[in-house]
Amino acid sequence: MSRHFDAIVIGTGQAGPSLAARLAAAGRSVAIIERHKFGGTCVNTGCIPTKTLIASANAAHLARRGAEFGFQVNGDVRLDMKRVKARKDEISGKSNKGVEEWLRGLKNCTVIQGHARFKSPHSVVVNDEVLEAEKIFINVGGRATIPPFPGIHDVPFFTNSSMVDVDFLPEHLVIVGGSYIGLEFGQMYRRFGSQVTIVEMGPRLIGREDEDVSEAVRKIVELEGIQIRLNAKCISLAKRDSGIAVRMECTEGSPEVVGTHVLLAVGRTPNTDDLGLDRAGVAMDEHGYIVIDDQLQTNVPGIWALGDCNGHGGFTHTAYNDYEIVADNLLNADHRRVSDRIHTYALYTDPPLGRCGMTDAELRKSGRAALAVKHPMSKVGRAIEKGETQGFIKITVDGETKQILGAAILGTGGDEVVQVLLDVMYAKAPYTVVQRAMHIHPTVAEFLPTVLSKLEPFA
Numbered sequence: 001m002s003r004h005f006d007a008i009v010i011g012t013g014q015a016g017p018s019l020a021a022r023l024a025a026a027g028r029s030v031a032i033i034e035r036h037k038f039g040g041t042c043v044n045t046g047c048i049p050t051k052t053l054i055a056s057a058n059a060a061h062l063a064r065r066g067a068e069f070g071f072q073v074n075g076d077v078r079l080d081m082k083r084v085k086a087r088k089d090e091i092s093g094k095s096n097k098g099v100e101e102w103l104r105g106l107k108n109c110t111v112i113q114g115h116a117r118f119k120s121p122h123s124v125v126v127n128d129e130v131l132e133a134e135k136i137f138i139n140v141g142g143r144a145t146i147p148p149f150p151g152i153h154d155v156p157f158f159t160n161s162s163m164v165d166v167d168f169l170p171e172h173l174v175i176v177g178g179s180y181i182g183l184e185f186g187q188m189y190r191r192f193g194s195q196v197t198i199v200e201m202g203p204r205l206i207g208r209e210d211e212d213v214s215e216a217v218r219k220i221v222e223l224e225g226i227q228i229r230l231n232a233k234c235i236s237l238a239k240r241d242s243g244i245a246v247r248m249e250c251t252e253g254s255p256e257v258v259g260t261h262v263l264l265a266v267g268r269t270p271n272t273d274d275l276g277l278d279r280a281g282v283a284m285d286e287h288g289y290i291v292i293d294d295q296l297q298t299n300v301p302g303i304w305a306l307g308d309c310n311g312h313g314g315f316t317h318t319a320y321n322d323y324e325i326v327a328d329n330l331l332n333a334d335h336r337r338v339s340d341r342i343h344t345y346a347l348y349t350d351p352p353l354g355r356c357g358m359t360d361a362e363l364r365k366s367g368r369a370a371l372a373v374k375h376p377m378s379k380v381g382r383a384i385e386k387g388e389t390q391g392f393i394k395i396t397v398d399g400e401t402k403q404i405l406g407a408a409i410l411g412t413g414g415d416e417v418v419q420v421l422l423d424v425m426y427a428k429a430p431y432t433v434v435q436r437a438m439h440i441h442p443t444v445a446e447f448l449p450t451v452l453s454k455l456e457p458f459a
């Protein structure tokens, strides 16, 4: 028994549903397959739940700062974790339901629930049924990496997927991994009221950022009472009477930290190991990411890979951009490419970090002549008014073209403000466009012209 479609989409993450809808609207018959929750990581265990939980944590944090702002809270600020989770469930659940209902309501689109495996380059098997199509789009995403730490199977641990369903307050949460996900959960749980220790294998937090960014973020979270353990080589886990020990060989401090709960946040693994890719002949790299060209085609004609599974992004906006590239190229005879996009993302600590383009380290490596400026948030009016003066604005500009090369805005509104610079980068316009623009007062963005007036040779 086999069914034929014009296109098959595997996975309903951040690229698949929009692509299915666009193809179906263009009159193609489409099958979209989902094995677990509609909407994938972002909707169910990633961006939406974490940002919803962070909003609760930040509200509690601000309430604790009442005296600074001239109000009083009677008694301690205590979180009702069941209510916090219920709020998250409602917001995340609405998105999950919305994706499913949208897909099920699409003309020309058949929704199939089950695990898809390739049978051949043009067919997949789901629930013992064979589906065939000339074009197959893989959008299977990724999952939390479970590292082979000694003792890992002897103790309970959380990943991002189980952590977003916690409805109690861990007494002492030990987070293994001091990068984006670990830091977001760490600050969140500290603000909920847990004791938090972050154990990082590398010499600094968020190792892909410039050192000054890592250092500033470290200071921000340490100031709130989060314990940081760096250079944690040889991590192992073990049971203790009082909880779970995360053992490490650190250059300083005790060789182990004992917490009541452990969260693993040490990276992501693509969901490509159970997809039967060998039967289709689709090539993967040594980390299991599907190899793609600049238009997201795999080595097998008629098969594309979009989103986290291709290793060219790791964000919701990169997965969505993958969909736009594929859809425009296929349906509008466009020539959009992955390499046309500019690297951009945010870290949702409070204050957040908004990033675009090159880091200073990348710029230094490129050897190009450049100008640079770094300005503290403590000298930005809007930040002072809000009482949120931590962080800085950092921008680099090409010495010849005057085009913006990169920016890091660690500070209030950093995730939004950085996009003023991003759009000018896409326009390939010189920084003077931002410098001469009139912005709204009082905002952080209005300060960008002043910051840009202080550019100096990049060292």
Ligand SMILES: Cc1cc2nc3c(=O)[nH]c(=O)nc-3n(C[C@H](O)[C@H](O)[C@H](O)COP(=O)(O)OP(=O)(O)OC[C@H]3O[C@@H](n4cnc5c(N)ncnc54)[C@H](O)[C@@H]3O)c2cc1C
Residues within 6 Å of the ligand: 010, 011, 012, 013, 014, 015, 016, 033, 034, 035, 036, 037, 038, 039, 040, 041, 042, 043, 045, 046, 047, 048, 050, 051, 114, 115, 116, 117, 139, 140, 141, 142, 160, 181, 271, 274, 275, 306, 307, 308, 309, 314, 315, 316, 317, 318, 319, 348
């Ligand atoms: C804690 C956390 C916080 C995050 N925060 C942010 C953020 O703030 N901003 C941001 O941009 N990004 C964030 N991300 C990353 C973002 O969630 C992902 O980049 C994004 O969801 C990737 O989307 P995707 O479409 O590639 O895959 P996914 O969203 O992972 O979807 C893949 C889907 O495919 C399904 N699937 C897999 N295999 C099969 C199969 N064989 N058959 C059928 N179905 C299958 C899965 O069940 C899943 O539903 C976060 C991630 C995490 C973990």
